[in-house]
Amino acid sequence: MGADGAPPPGAGAHGFRARATAALGDPQVRANFRRAMDGLMAKRAALFADPAEWRAMRALGASIRARTLARLPELLERLEERCRANGIEVHWAETTAEANEVVLDLLRARGATRVVKGKSMVSEEMHLNDFLEAHGVESLESDLGEYVIQLDGETPSHIIMPAIHKDRQQIARLFGRKIRDAAYSEDVDELTATARRVLRRKFEEADAGISGVNCAVAETGTLVLIENEGNGRMSTHVPPLHVALMGLEKVVERLEDVPPLLSLLTRSATGQLVTTYVNMISGPRSPGEKDGPREVHLVVLDNGRSRIYEDEELAVTLRCIRCGACMNHCPVYTRVGGHAYDAVYPGPIGKVLTPQMEGVDRRHELPHASSLCGACAEVCPVEIPITRLLVRLRAEASTRRVGSTVLGAGGARSGGEALSWRLWKRAFGSPGAYRLVSWLATRLGRLPVPRLGPLRAWTSVRTAPRPARRSLHELAREKGVPDA
Amino acid sequence: MREGAREAILGRLRAARRGEDGAAPSDFAVVREKRWPEAERLPRLRRLMEAAHAEFLEATGESWPSAVRDLLVEAGARNVMVGAGSAVEARLAEAWSGLPGGPELLRYDRPVEELKGVLFGSVDAGLTTCEGGLAETGSLVVVPTPEEPRLLSLVPPIHLVLLDPATVRDGLWQLLAEPRFANGMPPNALLISGPSKTADIEQTLAYGVHGPKRLVVVVVPGGATPSRGS
Amino acid sequence: MEEVGANGRPGTVYFFGTCLVDLFFPEAGLAGIELLRREGLRVVYPQAQTCCGQPAFNCGYRDEALSVARAQVALFPEPWPVVVPSGSCAGMIRTHYPELFAGEPDEAAARGLAGRVHELTEFLVDVLHVSLVDRGEPVKVTWHASCHAMREAGVAAQPKALLAQLANVELVPLGRERECCGFGGTFSVREPEISAAMVEDKAADVAATGAALVLSGDGGCLLNVGGALERQGSRARPRHVAEFLLERTRGR
Structure with a gap:
């Protein structure tokens, strides 16, 4: 449930994923956004053609906004x-x-x-x-x-x-x-x-x-x-x-x-x-x-801005000058368009701002709707580390940290997901367990398996990944590569 | 309730203060160093403004009233409005007096409440001066005054501006550092860099969406009102 | 002290293979090791290594990420450079370990590791200054720049500089080269529809180059783009840059 008891707009059949999927199926939406974003990216690039000038301007912009927020x-x-x-x-x-x-x-x-x-x-x-x-x-x-x-x-x-x-x-x-x-x-x-x-x-x-x-x-x-x-x-x-x-x-x-x-x-x-x-x-x-x-x-x-301001790391969200460059350069926004976000501020900065204003419990889908490619942070004229903030908000949504000031913190914890990561930690956190996992993957990974869950999603447009027959660990041992 | 809002907001902000770590002074070198030799400023301004669909008319302190008149006639303008009591009013009145036909000279001589209908309904052109230009961005600096009201540069479909090339500065940063602005901003100050435009439909540029469809910069070396006999 | 050879090169390096290379592209890992050995370096591959921890870190499971990352930090005690055949994992260690380990007892060790991690092509170019002699047949390739290599690890020019040394290799620029392929780790399964749209476009851009191979320095992108190319029935195949460099220069 959302922070105020309302149904979370980010979840279920009417959530971001459903709206995004609908948008992806609309060739007009995709064509309109692709054409517009390509044009905007080219125009921006032409005006920041001098990398030294861009770096200096951007550092100045960031410093002005940082000084503003400090006072x-x-x-x-x-x-x-x-x-x-x-x-x-x-x-x-x-x-x-x-x-x-x-x-x-x-x-x-x-x-x-x-x-x-x-x-x-x-x-x-x-x-x-x-x-x-x-x-x-x-x-x-x-x-x-x-x-x-x-x-x-x-x-x-x-x-x-x-x-x-x-x-x-x-x-x-x-x-x-x-x-x-x-x-x-x-x-x-x-x-x-x-x-x-x-x-x-x-x-x-x-x-x-x-x-x-x-x-x-x-x-x-x-x-x-x-x-x-x-x-x-x-x-x-x-x-x-x-x-x-x-x-x-x-x-x-x-x-x-x-x-x-x-x-x-x-x-x-x-x-x-x-x-x-x-x-x-x-x-x-x-x-x-x-x-x-x-x-x-x-x-x-x-x-909600003064609440955002309370968190030292997240406060940089407030540097934003609303230029929209992050959305113009976002491969996700370009494909699904602004309405899929169901938010006043769409695109990368919206994925940071909206969950903080409306609650990470209600809008936890948004920080995850990113490949973390970093194109947004790269063009941000005031150096907002958008990908870092997305990762932080993912953590805030799934874990209730002591002293967190984030609205709805910990409210999107999923037992299944938490369990998956605990198992992952077991598998990758000890050499012995990993040896077993990699042995199984390389020996059995090429067997046909039912295309369920993540694998079904993956194979909708790609062939299934096929593990190698033997791992690098094994090959390195065989080639006499020293262990220490 | 609302006084409460102010205190609640400022209270939260103050409580969250984390010292002055982020408050280091900014290095403005990159904007300070954007300068152009005087000879390059007007050409740059003109190139940038023409790219934004502004038009340029070259004239002299003597010739500009007739140059303006010719342009208005060609544009089919029935009239042009100027600020009552402005420097250009007297000059145009004198220069155009006795000439047959041509555009009627109108005066912005009343509060807008009494003039709105005329301004929106029948004024074809507005003529103003400006405080100068900016080479960096190709902009005119327009500061409305009691003599030259705000809407003269906005509502009529054609806006003519007299520009003295000697007043073209480097950029906005340099402009705002001048005592004229740094010591107290006028109620309204504007940069104007072209006619009104939009790209809201398919990113296609269209001009004159709300404000002037044409912006004509009349370049007058020495200014609009040269001293008599010079 | 770090062992440094007469020519200013390190004598020994660690190799951190990454989990994706370990399980899906072990030949690329082996090629990376060989490229280093060929330059006269001793390469050490700690057998207890697993994963840099990025998957959990990026999903916001910091405790789990820290636990796995911590196990890696302990495996590279000597001050030798650590070479990684992945811009993404190198970027994770270099950029995010310092913050992940902030305030932890092994923070100093993590920072030390972050400071001596190199992506493979970066190491070959910037540290070893390798020169390559192409022994292969003429071939047309294109380059997929991984987002994390470019933006987290800061590696963009180096792989292209290596390819430019190969006389018979024609590098065809990829359209929208800087755009993400849609992998993004768990993104590809959390938002499969968007990820699919992204990789379909990427595969189409690759196919449009007419290249026989799409090269990259990151296993995740290769799995993603390669899988889409295969599904689209494209002629272009994915290949890790390390494997390609070794093949081209090994002779037959």
Whole structure:
């Protein structure tokens, strides 16, 4: 059972493995992701063509994030103080439910019923759209990809390119079905123009704009938002109220920390030197200004982050700047796509983050859904050792360690698995036992055996492994290779 | 309740502190050293911005009003909006006065609440100055002011920006180290590196998704408002 | 003190065969030993060796991994280099033993071992600076870079440098060379569908090279890719790089 008694989403017929298998059987999903990931990997590689520059930038990015985390509580207090001095109101929320209430209260107090949203993964954690809609507030995603999936009642399949699982034909049919007066077209420019027509009216009419935050600068009280489309600027500059949502780890110490992080972020994410817009917000409309929001609010969300922070090794999870490079380079993500994870954050960083936020007992499948190939950690611009963290979470799921602060620790212990490893230890932990095991394997291993359990899985696309007739131990003895 | 949230969160973070081991200062050499000789900055900025579909127009302190006018006429723009009280307003008003036809000069002279309909509905182009450019990334530094409001560079389908080549710096890191920013950030500061774009459909680039469809950089050596008689 | 020959080479090395080579590719192990002996080294193969402990370690069963790893650490008491015909197992010992043994009574011994472990091709190139003379017929091969060799052990250029010394060997680059083959130890049985999709793609990429052999320095990848090639009816065969190097240079 899950930490809160709910059925674990990672298990059973509806678990990760089942969803992954379904995705693997969909040639469209596989083709869409493969094509997109190949393109993203090539674009990123082109912008990190100088290995020395990459190493130096990455070391700098890691050091900025490490320094931030080392001073996290002070920096958050400083950020709050500077924001308030700038006229930005700061709110704190321990849970997503609290954060939703904060947002709703702000909207209600101003009679706001029409909201436009910039892209925000924190708002996905909060399921904010559903919450607001349920409370009579229209909450419209305005990033084109987010708009597409909201229109189709879906969730993002990638943290940077939320609609990457869809091709233009699917989007054309969706627009034809859902948008009044939309002429059917599979032309990307025409589809984009249709969205522009719908959304510009919404920007004009909106009572409030909600956005995420890419980083927030403690020393100046500045919210930094990057984007290509301009919908983020529309959401943060046109309506009279701007509410920014931020995970508490997004703070940085100083202004000078921002440029290297943005450079690493955009080059890693989409292979861009810079996004079209870098929007640095340090206050609401000032006296004399003719536009800009009259109020700016910042909601700082915990949602399990302070618990992650308590564990010295796992705290590096919070370095993440949400570039998505780990998923772009992940051979598993590339094949199953983002929805198979059934999580706000898919891919490698999601396999680390989700079990920590939702419990390793409920989401124990995720850390295991990796071949530990290390492609993710290799491209991570802030040096998060993702594979090491996956191994750690596997251990946390199966073993309740004294003093563990991991949510659901030990809750996915399987007696059968534990027994298997005890037997393995017996077999490989003593030379005598191993001699027997290897003798049996080499003498009997080539006999036909029923294809059950692991062997059946293995042989679905491969021939069964055939042990040699004699082990290296035997051959080495025979050849007179000394033992000491 | 919410005050409780703040204390609970900060309390947990403080309790978990593990000293300052990770707090070593960062070595910024790799960004500090990204510099370009002055002569290379504008060409680099232009190459990068053109790759992002920005357009460039070369002009002089004297000629830019007519260059802008020609471009707007060619684009079929009915009008162009400038900031009321901005340096470019007076210059354009003077240069265009008495000329027959051509785009109408509109002024952003009221709070947006009174101007939204016009801004979204009928303004074809917006013209602003900028604080300079960045060679590293091919970006314009735009800092909205009471005279040049935020939405001038966002809502009209064409955004024209006057750029003095002498104001092109190295990169964002160098920019933010300048006292102008380091000693207090303006309410809003922007980098703009091209027209609005998206790649959300099949990774195919499309321009003008929400903001300007065209970004035109008007390069004016010496700036938009050269001293009289020079 | 470590025995060092006149030319700066060690006089004696240990050979840690790994469990996969022991049971599935013993000829590759023997070839590795021969490649070292041929260079004038005395090779010691402790008969009590079993497995580096990686399977349990990667699954999060640290106690079991430590218990098996501990039995290995005790087998290599002399300060001789330890040569391993697997990037994955060499990476496990080099990268993960220090943390696995942290705070344990034999931590110093484990760290000592981690510091003198070498993947076989790395040892041949970086320490022995071997030169090879190709005595084989012209052949087209491709190289599968194991993830752990590249990313845990830091071995990528060395095997290719050795192959480049072989005049009659044409090395055809493998498409998506840096992408995992889908083995991942227990991953291949815990997530068999995804693993299958990965290895099918890998085998297809291998087949597309037209190479007669796909070479690798890791037994797990060879079992996985080789099994898929065989199932797909591909002409390409898997071969451990040690075995291939010896075959090519031994003469007949």
